[in-house]
Amino acid sequence: MFKTFRFTRKVENTLMFIFIGLFLAFCSASPDMSVDSLKSVLLIGITVGIIYGLVAVGISLIYTGLDIVNFSHGEFFMLGAFTGLTVYNFIVDGELIYAIFPEAYGWIAYVIGLFFAFVVMGLFGVLVERLFFRPLTRKGGGYTVAGMGIIICGFGMSVVLQNLAYLIWKPSPRPFNAELGMPINISGLTLPMPYVWMLVTGLIVSAALYFFLNKTKMGLGVRAVAHSKDISNLVGINVPLYISITFGIACALAGIAGTLVGPTYQVVIYMGYIILLKAFASAVVGGFGSLPGAIVGGFTVGLFETMGSYYISGSHKDAFAFILMILVLLIKPTGFFGVSVKMKA
Amino acid sequence: MLKINNLVSGYGSVQILYGANMKVDQQSIVALLGGNGTGKSTILKACSGLLRSWEGSINFNGEDIHNLPPHEIVKKGLVQVTQGKDVFPAMSVAENLRLGAFVLNSNKKLNDNLEKVFDYFPRLNERKNQLAATLSGGELQMLCIGRGLMSSPKMIMLDEPSAALAPQIVLDIFKNINKIRKDGLTVLVVEQNVRMALLLSDYGYVIKDGVINVEGDSKKLMYDDSVKDSYLGGTKANV
Numbered sequence: 250m251f252k253t254f255r256f257t258r259k260v261e262n263t264l265m266f267i268f269i270g271l272f273l274a275f276c277s278a279s280p281d282m283s284v285d286s287l288k289s290v291l292l293i294g295i296t297v298g299i300i301y302g303l304v305a306v307g308i309s310l311i312y313t314g315l316d317i318v319n320f321s322h323g324e325f326f327m328l329g330a331f332t333g334l335t336v337y338n339f340i341v342d343g344e345l346i347y348a349i350f351p352e353a354y355g356w357i358a359y360v361i362g363l364f365f366a367f368v369v370m371g372l373f374g375v376l377v378e379r380l381f382f383r384p385l386t387r388k389g390g391g392y393t394v395a396g397m398g399i400i401i402c403g404f405g406m407s408v409v410l411q412n413l414a415y416l417i418w419k420p421s422p423r424p425f426n427a428e429l430g431m432p433i434n435i436s437g438l439t440l441p442m443p444y445v446w447m448l449v450t451g452l453i454v455s456a457a458l459y460f461f462l463n464k465t466k467m468g469l470g471v472r473a474v475a476h477s478k479d480i481s482n483l484v485g486i487n488v489p490l491y492i493s494i495t496f497g498i499a500c501a502l503a504g505i506a507g508t509l510v511g512p513t514y515q516v517v518i519y520m521g522y523i524i525l526l527k528a529f530a531s532a533v534v535g536g537f538g539s540l541p542g543a544i545v546g547g548f549t550v551g552l553f554e555t556m557g558s559y560y561i562s563g564s565h566k567d568a569f570a571f572i573l574m575i576l577v578l579l580i581k582p583t584g585f586f587g588v589s590v591k592m593k594a
Numbered sequence: 595m596l597k598i599n600n601l602v603s604g605y606g607s608v609q610i611l612y613g614a615n616m617k618v619d620q621q622s623i624v625a626l627l628g629g630n631g632t633g634k635s636t637i638l639k640a641c642s643g644l645l646r647s648w649e650g651s652i653n654f655n656g657e658d659i660h661n662l663p664p665h666e667i668v669k670k671g672l673v674q675v676t677q678g679k680d681v682f683p684a685m686s687v688a689e690n691l692r693l694g695a696f697v698l699n700s701n702k703k704l705n706d707n708l709e710k711v712f713d714y715f716p717r718l719n720e721r722k723n724q725l726a727a728t729l730s731g732g733e734l735q736m737l738c739i740g741r742g743l744m745s746s747p748k749m750i751m752l753d754e755p756s757a758a759l760a761p762q763i764v765l766d767i768f769k770n771i772n773k774i775r776k777d778g779l780t781v782l783v784v785e786q787n788v789r790m791a792l793l794l795s796d797y798g799y800v801i802k803d804g805v806i807n808v809e810g811d812s813k814k815l816m817y818d819d820s821v822k823d824s825y826l827g828g829t830k831a832n833v
Contacts, residue, residue: 466696473682473693480680482644485668485697485745 261581268576272553279560289438290559291552296444298551299451303506304528305535305543306458307499313475313538314495315382320403322503323525324410327518329370329504330511331418333362334425341428355428356446359512362427363450366508367501374500375493381406382496383489407521414518425511443512450509454502455544461498462540471495523567527554530574536584545585549573595620595655595749595780596641596672602649603640610636612804613650618749623771623781625795625812627788627821633804634784635677638751642674643667655748669697671748677757677784679734681741683727687718690726690737694744703746710777711740714770732763739767739774749780756787768794792816 256264276282304326311319340346340358350357385399429442462468473481474491481488507520514520527550532538535546550570557569577584596618604610610633618624628634639645641652643664652660654672662670681690691711695704712719715736721729726737735755742750755771756764768790775781785791792798792812800808800821808820815821 469689469693470696472685473696476682476684477680479644480676480682482664483642483668483674483676484693484741485665486693487663487665489663 256580264580265577268580272557276556276560281560285437286559288436289440290555292435292438292440293444294552294555295548296448296451296551297555298531298548299455299544300447300506300510300547301524301527301531301550302544302547303451303454303502304524305531305547306455306540307502308528308532309538309540309543310471310475310495310499310502312532314471314492314499315378317382317399318403319382319499320400320525321377321406321410322499322528323521323523324407324414325370325374325500325503325521326507326510326524327516327521328373328410328414329366329507330425330516330520331414331507331518332369332504333359333366333508334423334511334516335418336365337362337425337427353430355430359427359429359446363505363508366504370504370507371497371501375497377406377500378493378496383492407525411518411521418516418518420518422515422517424515427512429512441513443509447509447513450505454505458498458502458540467494471498527567527570530570532584533574534577534584536586539584539586542584542586549585596782597653598637598641598650599653600650601637601640601647601652603636603645603647605636605645609648610804611640611647614801614804614806616799616806618780618782619797620780621775621778622797623775623783623795625791625798626782626784626801627786627791627798628801628807632801634801635753636804637801638674638753638782638784641667641672641751644674665697668745668747671746672751673742673745673747673749674751675738675742675753675755677753679731679738681726681729681734681737683725685726686723687726687729687737688722691718691722691741691744694741695746697745704744707744707746711743714743714773715740732759732767735759735763735767736770739770743774743779747779749782750774751782751784753784754786755783756785756790764790788821789816 304322307325308319308322311317311322337358340361341354346354346358381402382399385402427443429446432439432441433445462472470481470486470491471494473484473486474488474495478488481491510520510524528547531546531550532543533546534549535542535544550573553573554566554569558566596616598614598616601611601614602609614633614637616626616637626634626637636645640647641659643659643662643666646661650660651658654667654670657670659667659670659672682693685693691708692704695707698704698707717733718736718740721733726734729737739750739752739755752771755767759767764787771781771783771794783791783795792815795812798810798812798815799806800815808815808818810818
């Protein structure tokens with residue numbers, strides 16, 4: 250009866266180019282525009298982008314694996330930041346670390362914090378999936394009535410997890426003073442160490458995820474379950490286990506991203522909310538359900554937001570990500586790496 | 595090898611099977627025939643664990659596999675190849691086959707099986723680096739059967755291997771099914787193509803309305819009028 254209106258691919262791409270061109274023109278018309286500022290804005294944009302990418306990959310993984318959109322994913326990010334902070338402080342407050350590493354104790358404690366954020370959030374994610382999402386998804390995923398229920402449950406879970414953090418860590422913001430050394434100089438740009446850590450760790454983690462999904466047997470299983478639970482069952486994959494693994498990995502990625510963001514800002518129990526929406530925007534921009542798309546979408550949103558806030562209007566920083574998302578949904582609803590549902594593995 | 599006793603099952607609250615009894619001997623090919631919606635695929639799904647059986651028992655190789663999780667059943671050596679050529683389209687043919695061997699722990703065995711599958715279906719070897727989405731219908735069916743063979747099963751259940759394929763390819767696939775049996779596997783074949791299935795198999799079951807209606811040697815069934823009746827709806831039309 251109603252035919253859904255779609256542009257042809259060519260029109261879609263042209264419109265996207267026009268839009269991005271307009272945005273760049275606006276940016277270059279700004280009085281702050283210079284090569285130096287552009288360099289630093291691009292660098293910060295990529296750094297922020299990889300964090301969005303990591304969280305967005307988690308959202309996409311859960312979407313492909315479980316057919317639900319996890320609206321409590323931001324809270325795993327927040328809990329990861331708190332876990333990293335607590336582990337870091339625990340190590341630094343103890344005397345042991347100074348005895349072993351009198352010089353570079355800061356980054357060693359930070360690495361341990363990252364590791365703990367990864368592992369603890371992974372296990373916690375598995376627990377949450379087993380206890381709460383498993384019984385709910387049994388009633389059917391996607392956008393069925395049960396699926397709508399799951400979306401609301403996601404928000405509920407988010408409130409519950411926030412209050413859990415409130416009970417454990419109290420509501421006041423906490424500074425994350427990681428002793429990571431002096432800012433480094435890259436061809437005239439000074440980049441604070443937390444950003445270097447973000448960039449390097451983010452790239453390593455995404456590379457590791459790529460390796461895991463494409464080269465290991467377990468990764469093959471995760472991709473198979475993401476595509477079809479029935480065929481996965483028939484080739485002998487323990488589907489419930491692999492769904493847990495998928496959820497755990499997604500939460501672990503969010504946890505590590507939280508610990509990476511911590512030192513650049515402060516750790517608050519409300520920090521998960523905005524990152525969830527930004528990561529959601531990244532996933533949509535890159536193509537919902539596509540993992541490379543999530544990373545690319547993260548970069549796009551990060552760059553877009555940083556450029557917009559620096560050159561156009563600093564007070565509307567958060568708006569740019571969502572303007573981009575809305576435009577992508579209007580013009581090119583499949584996103585950059587749009588995957589048809591059949592090919593989502 | 596496989597013994598189904600008084601199996602009752604269905605989807606949700608819709609009952610499909612009303613007490614089906616079947617027996618598949620070792621190293622034989624058994625055909626399960628029947629019209630649309632009579633419960634052929636339901637039997638297979640209950641055997642492979644995709645569907646819970648409500649009543650009755652399923653015995654495989656002396657063990658009760660009734661309502662075990664599907665991956666446990668695959669580990670025991672009973673593999674189902676689904677209808678409709680379900681593959682992972684975004685993965686290469688080789689990756690698809692490797693997934694079939696997911697329950698195996700040794701790489702050597704995997705490579706042996708891969709060679710065996712390529713021996714049955716040389717076409718897959720030619721296309722092993724292609725994405726599965728680019729294969730033709732016949733090649734997809736070969737890939738599905740090949741994937742089933744990858745886990746070194748003892749018995750394989752094929753759900754309509756001839757559906758929507760050209761006669762030449764059907765012949766080729768049926769020849770290969772015969773070869774698979776000669777190599778020591780047991781085969782249960784669900785078919786709509788009655789003549790081909792009965793030519794291929796040793797023993798046949800005809801299912802109607804969720805119960806086994808007729809059974810017997812395939813050669814005898816070929817000339818049995820009741821088979822024809824079950825296919826044409828059971829009640830003879832009054833002309």
